[in-house]
Amino acid sequence: MMMNHLNDDTMQDYLDGNISAREREEVRQHLEECEQCRDLLASYQDVFAALEREPDFELPKNFTRKVIRQTHKRAIGSLQFGLLQIFFILAAAIAVINVVLTYVQVDTFTATAKTTADAFKDLAQQLGVPMQSALTKIHFNGFFIVILLVGFVGLYLLDRFLLQPRFKPVADQ
Amino acid sequence: MDFEEKQLVQRVLAGEAKAFREFIDRYKRLVAHIVFRMVANFSDREDVCQDVFVKAYENLQGFQFQSKLSTWLARIAYNTCVNYLAKKRPPLLEDRQEADVTVESLAADIETPYDDAADSDVSRLLHAQVQALPVLYRTIVTLFHLEGMKYAEIGHILALPDGTVKSYLFRARKMLREKLVVLQEDVL
Numbered sequence: 001m002m003m004n005h006l007n008d009d010t011m012q013d014y015l016d017g018n019i020s021a022r023e024r025e026e027v028r029q030h031l032e033e034c035e036q037c038r039d040l041l042a043s044y045q046d047v048f049a050a051l052e053r054e055p056d057f058e059l060p061k062n063f064t065r066k067v068i069r070q071t072h073k074r075a076i077g078s079l080q081f082g083l084l085q086i087f088f089i090l091a092a093a094i095a096v097i098n099v100v101l102t103y104v105q106v107d108t109f110t111a112t113a114k115t116t117a118d119a120f121k122d123l124a125q126q127l128g129v130p131m132q133s134a135l136t137k138i139h140f141n142g143f144f145i146v147i148l149l150v151g152f153v154g155l156y157l158l159d160r161f162l163l164q165p166r167f168k169p170v171a172d173q
Numbered sequence: 174m175d176f177e178e179k180q181l182v183q184r185v186l187a188g189e190a191k192a193f194r195e196f197i198d199r200y201k202r203l204v205a206h207i208v209f210r211m212v213a214n215f216s217d218r219e220d221v222c223q224d225v226f227v228k229a230y231e232n233l234q235g236f237q238f239q240s241k242l243s244t245w246l247a248r249i250a251y252n253t254c255v256n257y258l259a260k261k262r263p264p265l266l267e268d269r270q271e272a273d274v275t276v277e278s279l280a281a282d283i284e285t286p287y288d289d290a291a292d293s294d295v296s297r298l299l300h301a302q303v304q305a306l307p308v309l310y311r312t313i314v315t316l317f318h319l320e321g322m323k324y325a326e327i328g329h330i331l332a333l334p335d336g337t338v339k340s341y342l343f344r345a346r347k348m349l350r351e352k353l354v355v356l357q358e359d360v361l
């Protein structure tokens with residue numbers, strides 16, 4: 001039985017293996033009888049061969065290293081930015097409290113404010129149990145400077161021992 | 174779902190630097206295939222490839238294992254290239270001109286008459302013609318023929334229906350076949 005010439009789609013489906021066994025047999029039979037379609041098949045086979053040829057898309061040898069360095073830089077960058085933000089918020093809070101306690105006479109506040117301030121003092125004293133006697137003598141300024149220093153050291157330790165090792169640069173290949 | 178793939182992702186997420194290196198080495202061929210096919214500008218290709226991996230690293234937390242890792246990464250690569258091309262409209266034109274020039278110049282370069290020995294030359298020239306196809310076409314033929322992906326997988330990466338992927342693929346191959354005929358006539 002002679003069928004029509006094979007069209008482009010049938011040819012491609014045939015090469016992709018996207019047709020049923022029966023259709024496949026029909027195509028094969030037609031190809032045996034028809035030179036024109038054999039030529040078409042041959043040219044498609046050339047196209048497929050060209051498409052399957054591995055292109056010379058070569059990334060440099062140090063590509064992997066560069067990517068890792070970049071992610072490392074970005075991670076450290078965002079972390080440092082985060083830490084910087086925390087630090088500034090902390091510093092601002094400390095400064096505000098400090099100014100309030102230095103220039104505003106807590107004693108002249110209303111009863112509610114005084115209770116709040118007392119509660120705050122109690123908390124501060126509880127936090128610094130070993131320094132309790134010193135605290136009662138030293139002005140609050142001193143206390144907050146200590147807090148500031150502790151904050152600094154804390155941030156440094158956090159960065160040095162927790163965050164930095166996590167992003168240790170990878171050894172070169 | 175691939176167990177090995179899941180382990181690799183978990184190790185990268187745990188911050189294991191060696192795992193991320195493995196990840197890059199494993200998928201850089203796939204990423205290069207997509208980026209080099211889509212980005213014509215030689216000097217930008219490597220940067221775009223780097224961007225793809227940086228984005229993948231930063232978004233890996235959100236990978237839900239609902240597709241293969243390669244599909245997910247290919248999608249990032251494709252979208253990164255689309256963004257890059259959108260920012261670089263004029264070079265797209267350049268890209269086409271460049272491609273049109275090569276059709277004639279490459280064919281003209283052949284001195285040997287076409288015979289069986291020159292067959293591989295035609296295949297090589299045709300290979301160069303892939304870059305002259307429209308961006309979407311050359312991306313599809315690359316994913317299909319070099320990555321061995323199915324229509325559905327390619328459709329997922331390019332956000333296209335399977336049927337569209339198939340019809341673009343067929344059209345691309347038809348265009349290449351027509352170019353092949355021209356090349357063969359020129360060298361005869």
Ligand SMILES: [Zn+2]
Binds near residue numbers: 006
């Ligand atoms: Zn025929």
